[in-house]
Each structure stands twice: as structure tokens, then as C-alpha cells.
Amino acid sequence: MTKASQRLFGFLAGRRGPWIIQGNMAVIGEALPAAERLLIVDYACELAEADCTWHLEGVTSHDRYVTRDEKNALLAQQPPLGRLSADCAAFIAVRKSSAWWALTQDERRNIIEDQSQHIALGMRYLPAIARRLHHCRDLQTAQPFDFLTWFEFAITDIPAFDQLLKILRASIEWQFVEREIDLRLVRARDV
Numbered sequence: 001m002t003k004a005s006q007r008l009f010g011f012l013a014g015r016r017g018p019w020i021i022q023g024n025m026a027v028i029g030e031a032l033p034a035a036e037r038l039l040i041v042d043y044a045c046e047l048a049e050a051d052c053t054w055h056l057e058g059v060t061s062h063d064r065y066v067t068r069d070e071k072n073a074l075l076a077q078q079p080p081l082g083r084l085s086a087d088c089a090a091f092i093a094v095r096k097s098s099a100w101w102a103l104t105q106d107e108r109r110n111i112i113e114d115q116s117q118h119i120a121l122g123m124r125y126l127p128a129i130a131r132r133l134h135h136c137r138d139l140q141t142a143q144p145f146d147f148l149t150w151f152e153f154a155i156t157d158i159p160a161f162d163q164l165l166k167i168l169r170a171s172i173e174w175q176f177v178e179r180e181i182d183l184r185l186v187r188a189r190d191v
């Protein structure tokens with residue numbers, strides 16, 4: 001049997017999990033069904049969770065757009081997930097348009113950074129915000145989103161996180177976003 005990918009993560013919404021879902025907003029496009037909790041699994045289990053309201057999958061991958069200098073700066077500043085001080089989280093699922101995917105790598109980099117400053121801007125919010133990006137496009141089964149993004153931060157950093165999102169959503173890059181879901185979560189004390 002083929003070994004499961006260590007880079008595959010499942011986000012299972014239902015009644016179980018260490019994260020309580022407090023907000024579930026459809027920013028662009030169709031909403032996701034309401035659920036109480038979110039469980040993140042870091043292996044390719046069968047994901048046949050009968051009691052799960054919805055589940056989404058994504059893989060971590062190599063960087064596509066960062067330059068060497070940006071990568072070094074990120075590596076120096078980005079915190080790990082799982083900090084005890086980070087009681088809050090955001091799960092943001094994004095699908096970009098076919099117009100985006102028709103672009104070449106250099107054209108996408110130009111929009112992400114030269115025109116939208118996604119990386120430079122995001123870096124200003126480190127180390128307050130810990131993040132992990134998951135890609136969904138190349139999985140075996142068709143996925144409703146292209147990216148699943150996961151962020152952890154302290155309650156006091158919620159305003160900063162919201163400010164970052166406001167700027168990103170007003171950027172040229174976001175003109176290519178055709179579906180976006182924004183879930184807000186807090187760490188449960190009972191698990």
C-alpha cells in the first residue's frame with residue numbers, strides 16, 4: 001500500500017476537535033455549512049468521517065513566488081503553529097478564477113508582489129501571526145478551493161489580523177478571488 005503523504009492535511013468540521021468555530025462568513029461566493037468544531041488531521045486518513053459536516057483537504061508545498069531574500073526573511077521571522085499564547089485562529093479558504101490560472105508564473109508574481117505587496121505586507125505581521133498554506137488544485141479528487149490557509153494568533157492580535165485582511169482584500173490580487181470563506185475559531189479548553 002502506498003504511504004500517506006506527510007504533507008496532506010484534512011480540515012474536518014463537525015462536533016469534534018480542539019477548535020470552536022465562532023464565525024463562519026462567506027466573503028465571496030457560496031457559504032460553507034455551519035458546524036461547531038474543527039479538527040485538523042495531518043495525515044491522509046481515509047477522511048471517511050461519517051459524522052463530519054464537511055471536510056476539506058490540502059497539501060503543503062514548495063514556495064512558488066518568494067525570492068531568496070524574502071524566503072530568508074520569512075524563515076527568520078515566522079513563528080511555529082501551536083503556540084500556547086495563540087488562542088485564536090482563522091481558516092480562510094480561497095478559490096481563484098480561471099483568468100488567474102491562465103497567467104504565467106512571472107505574471108502571477110507580478111500581481112502578488114509588485115502590484116499587491118502580499119509578501120512584504122504580510123511580513124509586517126510576523127511574528128504575531130503564525131501561518132500555514134495548503135494547496136488543493138493538484139489533489140487526486142477535485143476540490144472546491146485552490147488554497148486553504150490557517151492562521152494562529154493571540155486574541156490581542158485580532159485587530160491587526162483584520163487590518164491585514166482588509167488591505168489584502170482591496171488588492172489587485174484579490175480581484176482574481178472568486179470564492180472566499182472566513183472561519184474564526186478559538187481554542188477549546190476541554191480537549
Ligand code: HEM
Binds near residue numbers: 063118129
Ligand atoms: C500573516 C502574514 C502573511 C504572510 C507573511 C504571508 C505570506 C505569503 C507568502 C510568502 C506567500 C507565497 C508563497 C509562495 O511563494 O508560493 C503567500 C501566499 C498566499 N497567501 Fe499569504 N501571507 C500572509 C497572510 C495571508 C492572509 C491573511 C491571507 C488570507 C487569505 C493569505 C492568503 C494567501 C494565499 C491564498 C496564498 C497563495 C497565493 C497563490 O499562490 O496564488 N495570506 N502568502
